[in-house]
Amino acid sequence: MSEATATPAFAPQSWPLAAAYMSASVFLALTQGLAQGFVTANLPQIAGEIGTTTTQAAWLMAAYMIPRASLTLLLMKIRTQYGLRRFAEIGIVFYVITAVMALRIDDLHSAIAVQFVMGVAAAPLSSIAILYMLEPLPPTLKLKYGIPVVLTIIMMGAPLARVITPELWALSSWNGLHLMGLGMAVISMVLVYALPLSPQPRARVISALDLFSFALIAVALGGFSTVFIMGYLHWWTTTPWLGWLLAVALAAGALAVATELNREAPLLDIRWILSPAIVHLTMVLFLFRIILTEQSTGAPGLFRQLGYAPEQLQMLFVVIVLAGLAGGLAAIRFMSPDKVGHAHLVALVLIACGAWMDSHSTLLTGPEQMYLSQAMVAFAGGLFLPPAMAMGMMSALAKGPSYILSFIIVFLTTQLVGGMIGSGLFNTFILWREKFHMSVLADRLTATNPEIARHLAALAQSHAATTPDSGLRQAEAAATLAKQAAAQAYVMAYNDAYALMALVAIFAAGLLALHMINGFFKSGRATAATAK
Numbered sequence: 001m002s003e004a005t006a007t008p009a010f011a012p013q014s015w016p017l018a019a020a021y022m023s024a025s026v027f028l029a030l031t032q033g034l035a036q037g038f039v040t041a042n043l044p045q046i047a048g049e050i051g052t053t054t055t056q057a058a059w060l061m062a063a064y065m066i067p068r069a070s071l072t073l074l075l076m077k078i079r080t081q082y083g084l085r086r087f088a089e090i091g092i093v094f095y096v097i098t099a100v101m102a103l104r105i106d107d108l109h110s111a112i113a114v115q116f117v118m119g120v121a122a123a124p125l126s127s128i129a130i131l132y133m134l135e136p137l138p139p140t141l142k143l144k145y146g147i148p149v150v151l152t153i154i155m156m157g158a159p160l161a162r163v164i165t166p167e168l169w170a171l172s173s174w175n176g177l178h179l180m181g182l183g184m185a186v187i188s189m190v191l192v193y194a195l196p197l198s199p200q201p202r203a204r205v206i207s208a209l210d211l212f213s214f215a216l217i218a219v220a221l222g223g224f225s226t227v228f229i230m231g232y233l234h235w236w237t238t239t240p241w242l243g244w245l246l247a248v249a250l251a252a253g254a255l256a257v258a259t260e261l262n263r264e265a266p267l268l269d270i271r272w273i274l275s276p277a278i279v280h281l282t283m284v285l286f287l288f289r290i291i292l293t294e295q296s297t298g299a300p301g302l303f304r305q306l307g308y309a310p311e312q313l314q315m316l317f318v319v320i321v322l323a324g325l326a327g328g329l330a331a332i333r334f335m336s337p338d339k340v341g342h343a344h345l346v347a348l349v350l351i352a353c354g355a356w357m358d359s360h361s362t363l364l365t366g367p368e369q370m371y372l373s374q375a376m377v378a379f380a381g382g383l384f385l386p387p388a389m390a391m392g393m394m395s396a397l398a399k400g401p402s403y404i405l406s407f408i409i410v411f412l413t414t415q416l417v418g419g420m421i422g423s424g425l426f427n428t429f430i431l432w433r434e435k436f437h438m439s440v441l442a443d444r445l446t447a448t449n450p451e452i453a454r455h456l457a458a459l460a461q462s463h464a465a466t467t468p469d470s471g472l473r474q475a476e477a478a479a480t481l482a483k484q485a486a487a488q489a490y491v492m493a494y495n496d497a498y499a500l501m502a503l504v505a506i507f508a509a510g511l512l513a514l515h516m517i518n519g520f521f522k523s524g525r526a527t528a529a530t531a532k
Contacts, residue, residue: 018136024191025132026153031095031184032125033157034164035118036064038177041162041300041310042169049174052108055233059108062229063115064122066222069416071123073267074214077205079127091124092185092192099182103175125188126154131197143393144335148386152328155381158296159320166311209259213267216256223249224417228424232431272399273410281392282410284344287508288384289418291348293426294355294501295320295377296419298494299370301430302361305490316367316374323375327382337394340387341516345509347380352505354380359498361491363484385415426497433493441485452481 039046039060047057079087098114098121105111133150134142168176227246236242260266272278303313327347334343354376361369389411396407444452 021132021136021195022149024188024195025129025135025150027184027191028125028132028188029129029150029153030157030160031181031188032122032129033154034161034184035122035181036068037158037161038165038181039064039115040158041165042174042177044304045169046111046174050105050108050111056108057111058229058233059112060115062226063112064119065225065229065416065420066119067116067218068119068123069221069225069413069420070214070218071120072127072412073217074210075124075127077210077267080203080205083199083202087124087128089192091121091128092189095121095125096182096185096189097121099178099185102178102181105174105178128192129154132195135197143390145332147390147393148328148331148335151386151389152325152331152382155328155385156321156324159317159324159378162300162310162317163314163321166309166314169310207265209263210267213256213259213263216252216259217268220249220253220256221413221417223252225420228420231424232427236428277395278392278407278410281388281395282414285388285411285414286418287504288344288347288388289415290422290425291351291355291501291505291508292377292381293419293422294351294358294498295374295381297423297426298358298497298501299374301427302365302491302494303367305487305494306363306365308367313367316370319371319375320378323378324382327379327384328386329382330379331383331386334383334387335390337391340391341512341519343383343387345512345516347384348505348509348512350376350380350383352502352509355498355502355505359495359502361495361498363487363491365491429497429500430490430493433496434489437489437492438486441489 043057043060044054046060047054050057075087098117101117102114105114130147130150134146137146165177168180172179223245227242227249231239231242234242257270260268260270273282299316300313303316331343334340354373357373357376358370392407392411
């Protein structure tokens, strides 16, 4: 079926049909979000399942993110040239085929190959989910209601995966996750074919230079993704290939920028992206994404070090999901340019408070002690992102429809690549501070220290019932003490990281408050001048 050559006028739909499109959007968003979250939440277990180390299994995340970080750039033009309907149908069929392939994974190499293809297949799903949410809404409601709802659902994929995976893994290990992913993919395919998107105008927009620029951008973003996923695992200064890969990524990015600046019809409008307003928005989005690693990386990492199993963290992530949904709904009230600053200020204050509360963790801290603090951070995440995207979309629309592609690339790059960079830097900081605290604790852990001697004696006595030999009891006591010291060093390192995130959020909130005050006085002077 050929699509129209002109954009059709909006035709209101019946509420059952509108609800069906919006429900399809939610399901598509969860299908994509859970597929990625399943791997992130179960990386240690997956490593054991395929007979490899956790460090080697991290290549699964890199393989998924390498195409995922850049493909949206080309998919936007593919959608314009070949039509929305065909784009959605082919995209979801490819995803189903990839989900079937995942059932054949039996070692690290096949897992990496499937994850790479999964990253390619998942790239259209976020776009398709957004399109389905916007489909039944009139133009006046698309930004105010559609964007906050669908972005919130997309954000909830990762924490929701941590809620449901313990039962799936217990039933059928990694195969259970694949079967659920396949089932959701098949249902998504049925929804896409049963609820076709409205036809949109087509245009031949893909050129040979577009493909050349895309290849360079893909190398750049893929290189950055790999470096920041693997950097802290292999350590930055001891692995030469990390430096070479980073150099190649920087060179490819520079060449892509040079190419785009010298084109009459560029794939990306670099000059607009580098304008003060868009640079400011990009930095805001990037900074916020890094701050949010306090939740996405910090909380799971701390409790993993404290020995908590995934099923013991389920209620914590239930709280995070519910708070994130509440934040997304609250964002609807801030979807106008004059209220965006207020939403961001509230979000930064909430993150600062939540991170500061988390920075007082101890060896006895459990998930229930973090319900409130993590709920505050999750609510802030849901509150912050939709108004920021709406503001960028309005800025792009003011320049013309062709600028929407450039903004979407800015937005997705800050969220995908920013998330990986934030996670890499957060984990690097943790390892650095853990080594520092461990060295300090090691200096104190001497047998000549009376307090340590008493603690060792108590530990040795606790092993008396199972270990009659006094020498073995002393050795077990020393091993237990070393393990406790290592756990304490990690807790102190996470506390340092939480405190740093709190300080960054406070600093950002202070800058934003000054900016808002300055804008208020400028507006007052302009009003007074107009009145005169």
